[in-house]
Amino acid sequence: MTLASGLLFGRTHFLHWGVIQISLANFLVIVLMLVTFVLALVLPFPHGPEVVPEPAAEGGPSDGPE
């Protein structure tokens, strides 16, 4: 929390790579978006309860789509 407070409310930190200059906060947000994007692709989506179709009555038509 102290670290976060220092990053958010203290003196703005900037990163420099040649002509590229970006604030540390913006850089962290971009990294977080990339991580979230990758996780959205690889993490399995929770499935709901599978619906088990009821057996149709003998000799009778099915009740409809399963």
Added chain:
Amino acid sequence: MAPSSEPGSGSWTVALRDRLGRTVPSGQLLPDRQPEYVRSWIYVFGVASLAAFVYVIASGLVLTLKGPTWWHQSSVGHFVNSTHLWSVELFFFFMVIHLWGKFFMAAWRGRRALTWVTGAVAFVGSIGAAFTGYLVQSNFDSQWISTQAKDGLNSAGIGSEFNVLNTGQMLLWHVMTLPLLVGLLVVLHIILVRRHGVVPPFDAIPPEAPTEALEPSAATETSPTSTENPAAESTMTAMPDSADPPPHAAESAGERP
């Protein structure tokens, strides 16, 4: 006005009703079933963006009713003002991931070009709305941002029409013009998504493709109704582009229970 021989013929309300009925097929405006491939986190970020946008509008309406003194000086005003900012942050966070996902999915396939265009223009309009929001905070931050931005906009030749030092003009852009523009584009975007359905993955099985024709190893793995099939990519890739499938045709092949 004399009654027509056919009830409703020539009536603009009937014409509008028929047009709306053709735009979004019956039952697809608020569907309760989605294709199997929608069971992926990457499909979540569109509606997450929409949820954030709804809160942005709602909190913005509260701020317009209460005014700058309230959001600067009262604790509740501070809170609502902060949630307005953070909902915008979340809106862009979700929207950028939504954009990445749809870009790499080539979401303009299957006659979805207008869906893609409306989303892209709404994204650009949202940037303008957020920028004008920074300009109307009525604090030193907004003064700094406006004085820095005026040089760039003047160098682009639009400073006379879009004067960031004119707080009244920027306020009306922020609370009226741009929200109206973005809101209309979002509504149109959603209608188009409901009309054409969400874009399927490249390897989705077209509903008319017989499963028996595929290799045994290409059998679906996720569930008996799954439309995913990594081994049949060439077949799958051609599906959305080759023809305009009927709206939500894939759903008939892979609906989740």
